[in-house]
Structure formats: structure tokens, C-alpha cells
Amino acid sequence: MSKKSTGGLGMLLLAAVLSALFLEQCLAQFAPHQATDLTTITSPVDPDIKISYKTPKGVCTTAFSTQKQYTGWVTVPGPFPTNLFFWFVAAREPTSALTIWLNGGPGSSSLFGFFAETGPCEVVEKGADRLETAAREWGWDRASNMLFIDQPNQVGFSYDVPTNGSTDYVTGDMNTPPRMLPANRPPSAFMNGTFASLDPNNTANTTRNAGMAIWHMMQGFLSAFPEYNPPRDRPLGVNLFAESYGGKYGPVFAEMWEEQNTKYRPRRPLNVTIDINLAALGIVNGCVDDLIQDPYYPTMAVNNTYGLQLMSPVRAKLANATFYQPGGCQDLVMQCRNASAALDAGNGTNTRSIDDLCRQATDACNKLIEPYLEAGRSVYDIAHRLPDSYPSSLYIEYLNSRAVQESIGSLVNYTDTNAAVYTAFISTGDFVRDAMVPKLASLLSRGIRIGLVYGDRDYICNWLGGEAVSLAVASAAGAPYSRAFPAAGYAPIIVNDSYIGGVTRQFGNLSFSRIYQAGHFVPAYQPETAFQVFARIITGTSVSTGEAIDLAAYNTSGPANATSSLSLPPSPTATCYVRAMAGTCPSDAVQSLLKGEGVIINGVWYPASSAWPGATATKDPSGASSSPTTSPTLTGLFTATATPKNIGSRHKVPDWCIPVGLFCVWSMYLA
Numbered sequence: 008m009s010k011k012s013t014g015g016l017g018m019l020l021l022a023a024v025l026s027a028l029f030l031e032q033c034l035a036q037f038a039p040h041q042a043t044d045l046t047t048i049t050s051p052v053d054p055d056i057k058i059s060y061k062t063p064k065g066v067c068t069t070a071f072s073t074q075k076q077y078t079g080w081v082t083v084p085g086p087f088p089t090n091l092f093f094w095f096v097a098a099r100e101p102t103s104a105l106t107i108w109l110n111g112g113p114g115s116s117s118l119f120g121f122f123a124e125t126g127p128c129e130v131v132e133k134g135a136d137r138l139e140t141a142a143r144e145w146g147w148d149r150a151s152n153m154l155f156i157d158q159p160n161q162v163g164f165s166y167d168v169p170t171n172g173s174t175d176y177v178t179g180d181m182n183t184p185p186r187m188l189p190a191n192r193p194p195s196a197f198m199n200g201t202f203a204s205l206d207p208n209n210t211a212n213t214t215r216n217a218g219m220a221i222w223h224m225m226q227g228f229l230s231a232f233p234e235y236n237p238p239r240d241r242p243l244g245v246n247l248f249a250e251s252y253g254g255k256y257g258p259v260f261a262e263m264w265e266e267q268n269t270k271y272r273p274r275r276p277l278n279v280t281i282d283i284n285l286a287a288l289g290i291v292n293g294c295v296d297d298l299i300q301d302p303y304y305p306t307m308a309v310n311n312t313y314g315l316q317l318m319s320p321v322r323a324k325l326a327n328a329t330f331y332q333p334g335g336c337q338d339l340v341m342q343c344r345n346a347s348a349a350l351d352a353g354n355g356t357n358t359r360s361i362d363d364l365c366r367q368a369t370d371a372c373n374k375l376i377e378p379y380l381e382a383g384r385s386v387y388d389i390a391h392r393l394p395d396s397y398p399s400s401l402y403i404e405y406l407n408s409r410a411v412q413e414s415i416g417s418l419v420n421y422t423d424t425n426a427a428v429y430t431a432f433i434s435t436g437d438f439v440r441d442a443m444v445p446k447l448a449s450l451l452s453r454g455i456r457i458g459l460v461y462g463d464r465d466y467i468c469n470w471l472g473g474e475a476v477s478l479a480v481a482s483a484a485g486a487p488y489s490r491a492f493p494a495a496g497y498a499p500i501i502v503n504d505s506y507i508g509g510v511t512r513q514f515g516n517l518s519f520s521r522i523y524q525a526g527h528f529v530p531a532y533q534p535e536t537a538f539q540v541f542a543r544i545i546t547g548t549s550v551s552t553g554e555a556i557d558l559a560a561y562n563t564s565g566p567a568n569a570t571s572s573l574s575l576p577p578s579p580t581a582t583c584y585v586r587a588m589a590g591t592c593p594s595d596a597v598q599s600l601l602k603g604e605g606v607i608i609n610g611v612w613y614p615a616s617s618a619w620p621g622a623t624a625t626k627d628p629s630g631a632s633s634s635p636t637t638s639p640t641l642t643g644l645f646t647a648t649a650t651p652k653n654i655g656s657r658h659k660v661p662d663w664c665i666p667v668g669l670f671c672v673w674s675m676y677l678a
């Protein structure tokens with residue numbers, strides 16, 4: 008108090024000078040308020056749909072500079088303004104395949120997938136406070152045109168109404184209008200920005216509502232870019248690949264597209280809607296159905312293939328019991344679904360009176376994860392201790408630079424995860440409300456390929472539960488799947504001449520793959536394996552070898568279980584990404600940062616500038632991506648001609664496989 012008053016006029020003057028100096032900087036924290044160079048067209052299929060887009064320049068380096076890119080927003084009709092952001096990248100070589108990639112959440116941006124998993128480029132450090140991009144060797148644009156969509160509304164660069172606000176990285180809270188810098192926060196931990204409204208009423212609150220917006224969005228995109236709409240007469244069509252909560256987005260969106268095709272086709276040519284010709288649905292570590300997957304939470308904690316005991320067998324038994332007990336997860340989910348079947352219209356118009364019941368069921372099911380959290384390990388990777396900063400979050404810093412925002416034409420800052428969307432989905436009990444297995448079975452019966460891909464170190468949507476989903480889908484699909492799929496054995500996924508990336512069970516259009524040494528974000532962990540599996544699913548080849556097959560009759564052969572054990576790698580040390588502080592920074596780093604200690608380089612906090620890896624690197628700090636000794640081949644798919652021997656492979660060949668030519672001789676048959 009006394010210190011302040013002695014400051015007098017001098018202090019005030021200094022304050023005035025400082026505020027003038029900082030004014031420009033503060034204003035610059037808000038996103039550009041006018042987007043330039045956007046071309047806006049009205050969709051010929053619906054006058055209420057508008058598409059505004061541009062070619063972004065210099066923000067994503069692709070394998071070939073000739074690859075076309077478009078960024079833009081599709082404005083879709085609805086009870087609130089919806090502007091869905093997309094980033095399109097054409098394939099490296101011409102193909103009719105168009106793949107839509109969706110991340111989960113609900114509320115997570117698909118640009119996480121773009122920059123950290125399957126996209127054409129990744130963010131690399133080119134110097135202190137210099138982030139650039141480099142082409143990703145195993146980007147999925149190697150085999151398909153790629154469309155990344157930020158959905159539901161308000162996620163990533165999607166928005167309802169651009170709204171100025173502030174974000175506190177220590178708590179993760181976002182607020183509109185902007186707040187003053189709290190007394191105990193350095194400016195690096197509290198920033199202004201322009202966001203969506205953050206109003207949970209202005210976004211989808213169910214997967215079905217989100218799906219309707221996406222259908223409209225696709226009508227807009229395909230009418231603006233008909234050259235990327237796969238013709239019906241080609242074997243390669245539209246593919247939808249979705250991760251995590253995508254275990255719900257995938258089945259629901261795909262089913263809706265089929266329904267919409269069927270509904271509007273007879274009304275053509277009067278009605279000019281566009282068919283979405285879905286060829287394949289891929290689900291990557293999807294949480295598809297709690298009723299099927301949740302009993303595997305305790306199992307994964309004690310009976311995983313890494314020999315790691317994550318809770319005591321007694322705790323596991325108790326957790327298992329909470330699933331089955333009256334008023335537990337199973338009981339409440341069934342009550343919710345029974346009520347939904349009786350009362351919901353089945354078209355996204357939910358009956359509000361059962362929202363509470365379905366929300367309680369969600370809470371009861373989430374209880375099964377709680378004992379695991381005590382182990383202090385990441386729910387996305389049992390090998391990683393908390394905080395788990397894998398994969399890199401450099402892209403969050405990159406996307407919040409003015410240069411990138413101007414290049415893509417954004418009026419809003421980038422929001423990696425929007426809590427308002429999560430809140431909206433929780434409020435309706437969307438997590439458990441719909442059974443997804445019948446939808447997947449019905450897609451199979453329509454001839455759509457279904458590829459379930461699960462990294463084997465994930466806990467939250469673990470592969471044991473994923474395998475159970477695959478068996479449930481086969482059973483629900485009836486003959487021939489119900490008999491032939493479970494009878495098909497697990498075959499190795501041959502990734503290249505020296506590496507087996509996992510095992511897969513496939514019959515016809517249905518496959519389930521366990522990917523070795525991968526957490527939740529499979530393509531980030533095992534880029535080459537994830538790419539080959541993806542390419543085989545969309546081309547309809549053998550997921551095991553990449554060979555052309557007769558899909559009507561093909562089945563893999565091998566053991567009935569995919570239980571070969573591997574050794575757990577050491578946990579990496581965390582990198583403290585300031586814009587993802589809550590999830591990535593150790594608490595001592597947060598304390599130091601709050602005291603103003605250390606330095607921030609490229610959005611990462613270090614105790615001293617000498618700790619920045621670039622400080623000691625002789626060349627550029629991006630490491631592997633820079634000046635490789637031999638440049639990688641950036642095109643082509645791999646087809647196995649032999650099963651790799653246990654040479655040069657990073658992980659041991661499963662012990663049940665004795666390679667003989669192209670095939671394994673199963674040790675169980677030899678025994």
C-alpha cells in the first residue's frame with residue numbers, strides 16, 4: 008500500500024509509457040478481424056450453405072509443391088451460426104480417394120491429427136522463435152486426398168461468432184470478454200485472443216446433431232470442389248477415419264450419410280443434393296460402446312501384454328463388480344438406452360427428460376477409469392508417466408501466430424480443445440446413449456469396409472475392448488461375418504521387409520488390428536504401420552500383406568488370440584508446452600514459470616536457454632526431419648512378398664510366428 012502511494016506522479020507516467028508500449032502488443036493478441044482473399048460461393052444444393060475458402064501459402068510444406076491445398080469455412084444452417092473449418096490437401100499422386108479425418112474429444116480439433124498424426128506436414132523448430140513445417144514422410148496424403156474438419160462447431164478454427172476473450176494457461180480456463188492479467192500471472196501464461204463464443208448452446212450437443220452439420224458441410228465442400236468427389240464407378244471412394252470419440256462420430260456420421268443418400272436419391276434431378284459414396288470407415292482407438300468396452304478397463308490394468316500391473320488384482324475385481332452391480336455402468340446404460348428407444352425420435356431430437364438418466368450412466372461408467380488414475384500414468388499410454396506431453400504440441404504455438412492465421416484466413420485464434428463442446432455432449436449423455444454396434448453391422452451389410460485399428464498401449468479406449476467390439480460387430484452382422492470373422496486367426500501386419508507392426512484379424516470387409524508399441528494416437532507412435540494399415544483398408548487389400556484379395560472370401564489365418572507380449576519402453580521426460588500447460592508441464596516447471604524463472608522458446612518453457620535442444624544442436628534443431636542422409640521415398644504403398652525375419656526389427660517377432668517364406672508357421676500347430 009505505502010509503496011504504491013510513494014510512487015506518485017512518476018509511477019503514473021511510467022505506467023502511461025508502458026501502456027503505450029504494450030498497447031500494440033495487446034491488440035496484436037487478438038486474431039485478425041478481417042479475413043482477406045477468401046472466395047465465397049453459395050452451395051448450388053442449398054442457398055443457406057456458403058463456402059469461403061482460399062489457398063493457404065507457405066504454412067504447410069508438402070512432399071510435392073504441386074499438391075493443392077485449401078483452407079476455409081463452410082457456413083451451415085441451424086439454430087445458431089455454424090462456421091466449420093476445413094483444411095484440404097490433395098494427394099501426392101492423383102487418386103480418386105477422399106479421406107476425412109476427425110479427432111475426438113468431444114471438443115478436440117482435427118488439426119491435432121493434421122500436425123501430429125496423419126497430415127501432410129509437421130511443425131519443426133528452425134531456430135529460436137522460428138517455427139516452420141516439414142513434409143511428413145508417412146502422411147496419409149501418400150495414398151489419398153485428405154480433408155481435415157474441425158467439428159463440432161467452436162472447435163479448432165470453427166466458430167459461431169468471433170468473440171474476444173482471454174485464456175489462462177495455468178488453469179486452462181477461457182473467458183469472454185477478456186479479463187485483466189491476474190496479479191500472479193506472467194504475460195506468457197495469460198493471453199488475449201479471439202475465440203468462438205464458448206456458449207455450450209451454440210454447438211452440437213449430440214453426435215447426431217454434429218453429424219447433420221457435417222452432412223451439410225460435405226454438401227458445401229463437394230459442390231465447391233467436385234473434382235475431389237470420388238465418382239461412383241471407381242473402386243476408391245470417400246473414407247471416414249475417426250479417432251477416440253470418433254468411435255461414435257464414425258458410425259453415426261456414416262449411417263446418416265447412407266440415410267441421406269437413400270432419402271434424396273429418388274428426388275433427383277429436382278433435388279440436387281450430393282451423394283456421399285462411403286467406401287470405408289476407419290476407427291482408430293475408438294471408444295465405440297461403453298457397454299462392450301468398459302469391462303476391459305480392469306482387465307487392461309492387470310492383464311495387459313506388457314506385464315505391467317497398474318492396480319492390484321483385488322482393485323480390478325472390485326472395479327469389474329461396479330460395472331455389473333445394480334445401479335452400475337451396465338444397468339444405467341441399459342436404462343438410458345431403453346428409455347431412449349422408447350422416447351427419442353431417433354433423428355437427433357432428444358427427449359430432455361432422459362438426459363439426466365443418460366448423464367448418470369456416463370458418470371457411473373467413468374468410475375471404472377478412476378482406479379487407474381492412481382497409477383500416475385497417462386490414460387493414452389500405459390508406458391508414459393504424467394505429465395504426458397507426447398506427441399509434440401508445437402503446432403498449438405504455430406497456429407496461434409498471426410502469419411498462419413492470416414495465411415489460412417482465420418478470424419479466430421486456434422482452440423485445441425473446447426470445453427464448452429465437452430460440456431454440451433455431457434449434458435445429453437451422448438457418451439452412452441446410442442448403441443453403435445448395430446450401426447457398424449448395418450454399414451458392413453451395405454458393403455462398406457470397416458477397419459478397427461487399436462494401439463496396444465492405450466488405456467482409455469484399449470485394444471482389448473476394441474477387439475470385443477470387433478467380435479460384437481461380426482456377431483450382429485449375421486452370416487457370413489458371425490461365423491467367419493471369429494474363426495479367422497490373427498496374421499502379422501507386415502509393414503516393410505524387416506518389420507512386423509502388429510497383428511490383424513480380417514474377414515471380408517471387417518478387420519481388427521492390434522498395433523504394437525502404440526498409444527492412443529497410433530499414427531504419431533507408428534507412422535509407417537498406421538499408414539500401411541490405412542492404405543490397405545481404403546484400397547480393399549489384405550491388411551496383413553497389402554496384397555490384392557477377393558474380399559468376398561478372404562480371411563486371415565493364425566492364432567485365435569493376439570496376446571503376444573512385448574516389453575515396455577521407458578517413460579519419456581515431459582516437454583512443457585506453455586499453451587498446453589495443464590497437460591504437459593510438471594508442477595515444478597509451472598511454479599518456476601509463475602515466478603518468472605526460465606525462458607520460453609517456440610512456446611516451450613525451459614529452466615535456462617541452454618536447456619533448449621536447439622542451443623546445442625550443430626545444425627538445425629528439428630533433428631531427424633532436417634538434412635537426412637538419404638531422402639525418403641515419398642510415394643508408394645508396400646506389398647509384402649515375404650514375412651520379415653527377426654532382423655533389424657525394432658520389436659521382436661511375435662513368438663507364435665516362425666517365418667517360412669511368405670507365411671508364419673504357427674507354433675501352436677507345430678506343438
Ligand SMILES: *[C@@H]1O[C@H](CO)[C@@H](O)[C@H](O)[C@H]1NC(C)=O
Pocket residue numbers: 033036173185186187188194197198199
Ligand atoms: C486483454 O485485453 C483486455 C481488453 O482489451 C485488456 O484490458 C488486457 O490488458 C489484455 N490482457 C493482456 C494480457 O494483454
Ligand SMILES: *[C@@H]1O[C@H](CO)[C@@H](O)[C@H](O)[C@H]1NC(C)=O
Pocket residue numbers: 035036037038039173174198199200201407408409412420421
Ligand atoms: C491469438 O493470436 C494472436 C496472433 O494473431 C496471438 O498473438 C495471440 O497470442 C493468440 N492468443 C491466444 C490465446 O492464443
Ligand SMILES: *[C@@H]1O[C@H](CO)[C@@H](O)[C@H](O)[C@H]1NC(C)=O
Pocket residue numbers: 034037040169170171201
Ligand atoms: C477484438 O478487440 C480488438 C481490439 O480492441 C478489436 O479491434 C476487434 O475488433 C475485436 N474483435 C472482436 C471480434 O470483437
Ligand SMILES: *[C@@H]1O[C@H](CO)[C@@H](O)[C@H](O)[C@H]1NC(C)=O
Pocket residue numbers: 206207208
Ligand atoms: C442455454 O440454454 C438453456 C436452455 O435453453 C438455458 O437455460 C441457458 O441459460 C442457456 N445458456 C446460455 C449460456 O445461454
Ligand SMILES: *[C@@H]1O[C@H](CO)[C@@H](O)[C@H](O)[C@H]1NC(C)=O
Pocket residue numbers: 086208211212213362434435
Ligand atoms: C441440445 O441441443 C438442442 C438443439 O440445439 C436443444 O434443443 C436442446 O435443448 C439441447 N439439450 C441440452 C441438454 O442442452
Ligand SMILES: *[C@@H]1O[C@H](CO)[C@@H](O)[C@H](O)[C@H]1NC(C)=O
Pocket residue numbers: 052274277278279
Ligand atoms: C430437397 O429436399 C429437401 C427435403 O425435402 C428440401 O428440404 C430441400 O429444400 C430440397 N431442395 C431442393 C433444391 O429442392
Ligand SMILES: *[C@@H]1O[C@H](CO)[C@@H](O)[C@H](O)[C@H]1NC(C)=O
Pocket residue numbers: 305306307309310323324327
Ligand atoms: C486376469 O487374468 C487372470 C488369469 O487368466 C484371471 O484369473 C483374472 O480374472 C483376470 N483379471 C481381469 C481383471 O481380467
Ligand SMILES: *[C@@H]1O[C@H](CO)[C@@H](O)[C@H](O)[C@H]1NC(C)=O
Pocket residue numbers: 306324327328331
Ligand atoms: C466381472 O464380473 C462378472 C459379473 O460378476 C463376472 O462374470 C466376471 O467373471 C468378472 N470378471 C473378472 C475378470 O473378474
Ligand SMILES: *[C@@H]1O[C@H](CO)[C@@H](O)[C@H](O)[C@H]1NC(C)=O
Pocket residue numbers: 338341342345
Ligand atoms: C431394457 O430392455 C431390455 C429389452 O427390452 C430388457 O431385457 C432389460 O431388462 C431392460 N433393462 C433395463 C435396465 O431396463
Ligand SMILES: *[C@@H]1O[C@H](CO)[C@@H](O)[C@H](O)[C@H]1NC(C)=O
Pocket residue numbers: 352354355356
Ligand atoms: C425428429 O422427429 C420428431 C418426431 O417425429 C419431429 O418432431 C422433429 O421435427 C424431427 N427433427 C428433425 C431434426 O428431423
Ligand SMILES: *[C@@H]1O[C@H](CO)[C@@H](O)[C@H](O)[C@H]1NC(C)=O
Pocket residue numbers: 502503504505506534535536657
Ligand atoms: C521398417 O519399418 C520400421 C517401423 O516403421 C522402421 O523403423 C524401419 O526403418 C523400416 N525399415 C525399412 C527398411 O524401411
Ligand SMILES: *[C@@H]1O[C@H](CO)[C@@H](O)[C@H](O)[C@H]1NC(C)=O
Pocket residue numbers: 493567568
Ligand atoms: C482367445 O480367443 C478365443 C476366440 O476368439 C476366445 O474365446 C478366448 O476368450 C480368447 N482368450 C483370451 C485369453 O483372450
